[in-house]
């Protein structure tokens with residue numbers, strides 16, 4: 001894992017403010033050095049569910065009475081669980097929140113000398129022109145102008161940061177479907193917006209300065225450009241992981257078809273079941289990769 005920052009080489013210790021961790025902590029290196037996979041989701045509950053499934057589905061040996069422990073217990077910003085070689089962390093909502101946690105996790109992996117690390121964002125999204133419940137594996141993450149890079153103000157100037165996701169890892173994930181699955185796994189571009197409402201062409205926010213025709217025209221333009229879903233963190237992953245030399249994939253279930261509706265009205269049970277779909281795909285992938293490593 002690489003960092004693009006020479007200043008870090010001279011730093012004696014580092015504090016990860018938002019994770020409630022520090023390189024000075026006892027067992028810091030041993031905790032993270034064997035990590036091979038980091039799975040991110042937005043919410044704390046989904047991260048716990050993912051960790052719990054990994055614990056049961058990867059045949060990790062555990063003492064009787066073992067309970068998952070939150071490594072970030074010194075803060076309430078993020079939660080983090082380690083299950084064998086897999087770390088599960090939540091990233092909150094949006095580019096800002098995910099950028100903060102990715103900066104800190106990449107540094108944790110760098111200081112711990114972790115090698116061959118893969119990262120996955122396991123999420124939810126709005127689908128464009130595909131049935132709700134479909135799992136989309138992001139081929140290219142694009143911004144709200146459908147450009148494949150992240151443009152951010154740094155030192156008073158707009159800087160373009162290139163983005164890229166792992167083609168080979170995506171190909172493997174696309175093959176992780178099972179004939180018994182009642183959902184499809186498809187590749188597609190993902191639009192990463194700065195906002196859930198106007199930024200995703202929604203007519204139901206507290207503010208909306210466009211009409212239905214303009215909304216539909218923009219969604220059609222995105223669809224024609226290959227975009228199949230919209231969410232709020234894929235570009236952070238595709239830029240930060242690419243610059244750190246980490247294989248990254250973004251895999252999200254769609255909760256609605258944005259050509260038809262803006263509101264997410266499926267039942268809570270259905271949402272819960274759909275949220276497990278991208279987890280299922282990633283768990284199958286990690287399981288097969290771990291078998292190959294053995």
Ligand SMILES: O=P(O)(O)O[C@H]1O[C@H](CO)[C@@H](O)[C@H]1O
Pocket residue numbers: 041042043092093094122123124125196231232233
């Ligand atoms: O994958 P999750 O965490 O559900 O994230 C998606 O849902 C949130 C908006 O509801 C945004 O963060 C978007 O990217």
Ligand SMILES: O=c1cc[nH]c(=O)[nH]1
Pocket residue numbers: 124125126127196200230231232255
């Ligand atoms: O429409 C949606 C659904 C989930 N997450 C998003 O960002 N947008």
